[in-house]
Amino acid sequence: MRIHYNQGLFTQNRYNQTNTELNKTLNKLSSGYQINQAADDAAGLGISEKMRSQIRGLEKAEKNIQDGTSLIQVADSSLNGTHENLQRARELVIQAANDTLTPSDRQMIQKEIEQIKDGINDIANNTEFNGIHLLNVPQETIEISKTETIIIGTETITQTNPTTNKIISVKPGVEHRVTAGYIEIPDPPVPSPLEIEALFGTITGANWPDMNVKSPTGELFGYNTPIMPGSDYQENTSNTSSDKATYSGYSASNEKMTFENPISGRWYIEIRHDGGQDTSTFNLKSNYLIYDEYTTESTITTTIPKTETVTTIEKIVPKPLLLQVGPNEGHHFKVSLTDARTTALNIDQIVVDPYEKIKEALERIDEAIQKISGERGKYGTYQNALEHILNNVSNTKENLTRAESQLRDADMAKEMSKLKKDQVLLQSSQSMMAQINQMSQGILEILG
Template structure:
């Protein structure tokens, strides 16, 4: 029907032109962004899946970076241990040289000085080897956990590579020492050690009078605070074996049931052990009444020296043991690096596969979308042409009126 009030053909052409224009705009948006899903209205379910996959990819990529950082950290530790390895070889060479008795005292002192300097350098390296301000080789190092994926962790168990940890310096002996005390004024035992000795006391109770322990130190106790231990010149009923090779001992105790700590500095060339023992009958007038069991965690507190041929022969075995300890931990670093590198490869593959899945969900198919763009361009051009023709129809009706 020919009409002049309502141009239905123009309305229809405009509606189709609008659809073609919207489709053309969508094709342009997808091709320009490279994404099939640019908003939730494009594909709500696909968008949800894509975001989850993207999160997993981000976690995996960060996990791979974590693993590579851990490898760098282990390489730092392993590099320091390579230097420690060279030092230990030199120390064993010096111990072998000093094991023979064909050297004079001054010559042996020179060897012993170098030996001590080598041990000190091991301490310096172990205590200063760090990654991101984290110590890697000293006694304070803890187990590190490396997170390498969404639910994956690898434990890096550290070890003490100081001279004490390698048992070639003053060691740290720790353990639990249970005491039963009859006289609260004095209650100590034989302690002969170099290094740091920690004794933790349990609840105390009285013991019979027929008890005797080896006595090396006398002490005074005046409540909380610090006090000093001194060598007993005439220890009553003490055994003849006394402490040798120490300069001084200081005890710090916060309270009667707290931590008991003794710091003893070894004389040059001394080799001696921690001993805690007790037997026999209590002597009259003795103020030392205690007994207990001692368990050391890090050896017997041996201070290594090559000042004598005998001590050098002992040092040979100790340095050999230190090399075994070092080799064991260095091997651990090696297989941890290999494991982390393998984990990194697996993570990279996982991230690649997830990226492919995310691409299939989210990326635009350029060929398909280009075809759609061409079709929509043609439809838009046709719509524009037809809209122009439809707008001419009312003018034809006016010609009839004229």
């Protein structure tokens, strides 16, 4: 027989485990949920809570849809009163068109028409839902002027253009860089190629200078640059300063560069000399204006963009009501309200006297009746659409509730069976612990 270890330790461990399981089962049976804390099912808890937020959102959406339907019904019932007033006004205009009436009779009819117009305005101004006016919402557009400058073509101007530099003196064997000038390309750029040509004079026995051009982005074109003067004519289409750069004039007295669709900004022209004759001369020519403080001046013709200031009118309609008909952002249903006042219906100035005004009055009333009929038809389509949306929301809520119940609700029959099992195991563990304690008494008898 052992003292420090006996079967009672195992039995006690099983007793504690069974007691823990029994408490979990009691929690599930008392709450009706199989997930009472995150430890029960962490993933299931996250899914369930998302479903619950959707379900509660759908419940509120149902209430919103019902409120929206009530608002539409209020507007429609008020427009029904407007319809009746317009029909009565039409009857009076038809009556006034009869030549059996005298001018005084028509004046009496006009008084009733004025009362009808007041009634229509009263309906429009007093129809509200929760403080929101439904039938006196202005529908006229608001005009906002917006001015912008657009390019409508090109125009030709004459500018003073320095074309000839002074003589540049250089020392043999020493590299010199002389900035000969720069060209400003406007924004937006002129839709024409940029042409730059350097004229170095005779090449007999001379080590003449070279021309480099630097774009506004810092790209270099010319000697030992992306365009290598290894032949008399080269093209480069991989640069970012123009669609295509062309170099010509290698081993010649003149060097020329052409840039198709150049970018806007300042293009620098640089004359490079690395030795040779004591002095060299050069001239610069371009189809753009060249800026240089050393030059004599002449005039050239340049093409630049021609712009025009245009004012546009932007029309803005009143903001519609947005009904929140779903559980998430963006689940909106737009309701455009109506202006049913006499000014909006164009009947505020109708008269039946003199007789010549009766035809115009009848035409305006017919147009007003047609407009109100269209508005009531619009509200009818709104109500039908909201009924369909309500059915869909109710069905979605029912299905989500069922899914959430399957995920979170406890299986009561299963948990009751587990409860009985745990109770039996717990009682068995208690009985075994009592038996083991009695067996330990033998040790005391041996010691005695």
